[in-house]
Structures are given as C-alpha cells and as structure tokens.
Amino acid sequence: MRHRLRMMVGLGAVLAIALRCGGSDTGPASPASGGDDEEGRTFLPEGSRCQEVVPPAVQQAGSADPNCTPSVESVEADLNQDGHMDIRRVYLLPCPTMLGEDVRPEIMCREADLNYDGRKDIFRHFRAGEAAYEEQDWNFDGVIDAVLHFAGGNPLSVEFDHNGDGRFEMQVLLQEGNVRRVKVDAVGDDHYDIYETYEIETETGESQLISIGYDLQGDGTMDRLVSASEPEGSGEAAPPATPAPGEE
Numbered sequence: 001m002r003h004r005l006r007m008m009v010g011l012g013a014v015l016a017i018a019l020r021c022g023g024s025d026t027g028p029a030s031p032a033s034g035g036d037d038e039e040g041r042t043f044l045p046e047g048s049r050c051q052e053v054v055p056p057a058v059q060q061a062g063s064a065d066p067n068c069t070p071s072v073e074s075v076e077a078d079l080n081q082d083g084h085m086d087i088r089r090v091y092l093l094p095c096p097t098m099l100g101e102d103v104r105p106e107i108m109c110r111e112a113d114l115n116y117d118g119r120k121d122i123f124r125h126f127r128a129g130e131a132a133y134e135e136q137d138w139n140f141d142g143v144i145d146a147v148l149h150f151a152g153g154n155p156l157s158v159e160f161d162h163n164g165d166g167r168f169e170m171q172v173l174l175q176e177g178n179v180r181r182v183k184v185d186a187v188g189d190d191h192y193d194i195y196e197t198y199e200i201e202t203e204t205g206e207s208q209l210i211s212i213g214y215d216l217q218g219d220g221t222m223d224r225l226v227s228a229s230e231p232e233g234s235g236e237a238a239p240p241a242t243p244a245p246g247e248e
Helices: 002-020 056-060
Strands: 071-077 087-093 106-112 122-127 130-136 146-151 154-160 170-175 178-184 194-200 207-214 224-227
Touching (some): 178 207
Antiparallel strands (some): 087 106, 106 122, 122 130, 146 154, 154 170, 170 178, 178 194, 194 207, 207 224
C-alpha cells in the first residue's frame, strides 16, 4: 500500500509537470548561436542535459544548397531576472530539402529551472519534433528521479528512482494518461517482484486497482495473483498477464 501511495503521488507530479511544460515550439525568433568544440558537440551550462549537436542522419541527408550546413541554435529566457537562464529551447536548423523546399526549425530539447536555483530540473527531449522522453529532478538535487516516455506525443510510461541510487525500481505503464500497470523491484536486484494491474472505470475514467501479482521465485514471471478485493494472504497461481500498451 505504501509504495502504491508514493507512486500515485509521484505520478501525479510527473503528469502535472508534463502538462505544465507543454506548448508549441515553432522555432527561435532571434536565436543565439552556440559554439561547437572539436568534436562538433557542445554541452550547455547550468546543469543542462540538452546537447547542441546536429543528428548524424540530418548531416547525411544532403541539401539542395551545397553551401548550407545544418546547425543547432538555442533560445534562452531569464524569467525572474536573477541573471540565470531559467528556460532554454534548443532547435535544429536544417538545410532546404533536395527539392529545394525550406524546412522550419525543429525543436530538439527543452529544459527549465523550476525553483530558480540556477540548475535545470526538467529536460524534455524530442525526436522529429515530437516529444520522446522527459527527465525530471523532483527534489532539485541534480539527480534524475523520474523519466517519462512518450509515444505519438502522449505519455506512455514512467520510471521512478525513489532513493536516488541511479536505478529505476518502479515502472508505471499508462493508457490515455491513466495507470494501466505498475511494476516494482521491491528487492533491489533489478528484477520486478510486484505487478499491479489496473482497469479504467467507465463512469469516472480513473484507474482502479484490480489485482496484484508476485514473483516469488525471482525468475521474471508472476507466481501468485491476488485480487484487490481479496485479503493479501489469499490468492492463486497467476495466469499469463495481458500486456499493457507499450509493455514488451
């Protein structure tokens, strides 16, 4: 029960931050160019996890203009005027296509300092202009506590590191923003031991816990399945679980 409560609180924070950091990114109005080192790679300051590097696939795609080289530029903002850049957006500026068509700037990464301490706390990474994953530092200690994954621009799953040891001991699979399945590594051996399955209530649209499965042998499969309406001491051998969306 405790880990479920922690998960639900944490998941609410993740989704709230994801919504708060949404919005359109149509490209830099007056971008400031970032320099490149000898490897063509620059890491931005103040705890940034956004790389200023042109993806290899873009470099190899070719251009209608032989004098054009794809570049990466960033836009920064100091919201509270304290001298630290609180928000940074990194854009890819590709060359015209082989057909000579102009290409709009493409968002690659967006990061923000949520508590104005000069260090970035949330980092959303994009692929082909669409959200791919987002790293979050909830307690502002410089360590990533959760990673939110997207598919088709929608939240697909969240991984949690509750104790800051760099390992994600919980995974939450989502369906249309609601919890579908929760997997927990309670032992700390990098294998999930507890599997919670939820269903979406038709009337409320919210997730309702329906069963808890346990891997007692540590072999990656559920050995016991308990209905949420039954006492924890009861239960039966677990049947194969129906995969949740995004679950392998």
